[in-house]
Amino acid sequence: MPDDSAAAAQAATTLPLNGLRVLDLTLARAGPTCVRHLADWGAEIIRVEPPVSNDGMGGERDGFDFTNLHRNKRCIALDLKKPEGHAAFLRLASTADIVVENMRMEVKHRLKIDYETLSVLNPRLIYASISGFGQTGPYSKRGGVDQIAQGMGGLMSITGEPGRGPMRVGIPINDLTAGNLLAFAVMMALYEREKTGRGRYVHTSLLETEVFMLDFQATRWLQKGEVAGQAGNDHPVNTPMGVFPSADKPxxxxxxxxxxxxxxxxxxxxxxxxxxxxxxxxxxxxxxxxxxxxxxxxxxxxxxxxxxxxxxxxxxxxxxxINNVQEVFEDPQVRHLDMVWQIPHAKLGTAGVVRSPINIEGHKPGIRRGVPALGEHADEILTEAGMSQEEIASLRAAKALGV
Structure with a gap:
């Protein structure tokens, strides 16, 4: 599918989030997971990156991870540390509906792109943040990644077989769940804005997410003083419930x-x-x-x-x-559920990504855009924001605009 702006806009017109404009400042995985929900369901996503990409994904921009996280977006490369780049971002933020970021807590304040700053320009703005450990408190300035939260939040102490030591979960479960919960918070703030006309600051953290996900293991301790341990493949309190051998596979x-x-x-x-x-x-x-x-x-x-x-x-x-990943995608029910979307790919032509798991009868989301190149849509985004060609050229001359 070619990345045609008119065709992409037309494809989004019937989706529930059509008409919302999102500025995506996210890095790594937790923040992009939130934005991916908004993108797949019709919001216009403007991904704002530095002129030299430092996403931190640890892989190629057009590799399997980046493509799965950043479909259905446009991209502009702005240096927010330069006055000209900062001014251009404020111009975009003045008409945005949502800003999403997952930088270290203090970075947005240092760059002067925090909610307090932006809400003065745009009182209807919903500003959404994910941090490692919360926006306030003794750990608020720490950087956090998924596995650190798995350990600090107790998950690694109850995962794996007894006596084998702590074990991480095989997916970045805190990143993914924090992103899901932040998207949910954005939806609640949008609903409130319909009644009040004002935006809201919404946020969560990897640590809050992990403690929430302890669920009944947490309340075992809160209500009965039981410190859960590792139960391997068995359910912690119900038997029989677990993995059993057969003649060919468990x-x-x-x-x-x-x-x-x-x-x-x-x-x-x-x-x-x-x-x-x-x-x-x-x-x-x-x-x-x-x-x-x-x-x-x-x-x-x-x-x-x-x-x-x-x-x-x-x-x-x-x-x-118990399927391996290949067997998952060969499973007849997974095939029936059509869990794969094909995305335009600069090197491969097309590449498979996992579709949105949300189903809304009467709507069919899909891939409207491939993953944008760094700064690919800068001119059209800034022109839509009312900037002249001379102003755009001035941004480039100041090295505040990439590509």
Whole structure:
């Protein structure tokens, strides 16, 4: 799909966020995850980068990571440290609906692009921030990345097998969830603006996100004083619920409720397990988990995974294979859900990215633009902001505008 501005604008006209203008100052992953939601659902995204890109993604600009995060955007390269570049940014911000950033807390204040500064120019502006540890407090000036938050927020202490030491989750879960939550906060602020006419400063952090995601493991401690440990592939408090061997590959089985346990025992041909006093309750089975899991494993390894999945599914017992990433995209349900979008790619022609998981009946988002080159849309963006060709040339002469 060619990056044609008129065609891209037309493609967005029926999407829910059409008409919103977003200035994207984000770096790395958490902030871009928030902006990606807005971009995919029709908002006009102007990505503002330094003249020399320092996104910090650790990969090529047109590599797999950058393309997945930065589709459906235009780009301008401004040096916000130069007075001319700062003035040009303020001009853009004066008519924007949303600004999103995830710099270190103090950077936006040092650059004078913080909410307090911009809201004077544009009282309707919604300003959205993600930091490592919060906008205030003893850690507020620290830089934070996903794995640091996984450790400080307790996740690594409850992930992995007992006795193996702390273990990170295999995806940047704090970055992704913080971005999702910030997009949700932006939507709430937009709804409020419809009633008040004024914008709002919304923010979250990787640490707040991680503590929130501890969920029931957090309330186990808050209400019962229980410090959760590692449970590996088993559910922390429900048994049987975890990974079991089969003749070809491991499978997940969740049969811990009284009803599902009874059904499972009958499907397995082990009604005698229902008579074991120590296995009659979830609490009893969890206390004797090693024996329960060993007994189930001896049974399940006698047949291949498809045999068990077919029988358990037919009986209404939640179960499923453990797929690698290739197997995920070969799965018939994933194919049916059409989880891949093809994006225009400067080197490859097209490249696959993961589609938005949000479904709104009557709307069909998609790729309207490929990933922009650094500063690719500078002239058209500044012209739309009312700048003359002479003013744009002056910006370039001052080295405040890249490309």
């Amino acid at each position: 499978i997940n089985i969740a049969a811990s409720s009284p009803k599902l346990w009874e059904v499972f025992c009958r499907v397995a041909g082990r009604e005698d397990w229902l008579e074991k006093p120590e296995w009659k309750t979830v609490e009893g089975r969890t206390k004797d988990r090693a024996a329960v899991n060993a007994a189930i494993g001896e049974l399940t390894r006698q047949h291949p995974s498809e045999y068990w999945i077919a029988r358990l599914e037919a009986a209404g017992i939640p179960c499923g294979p």
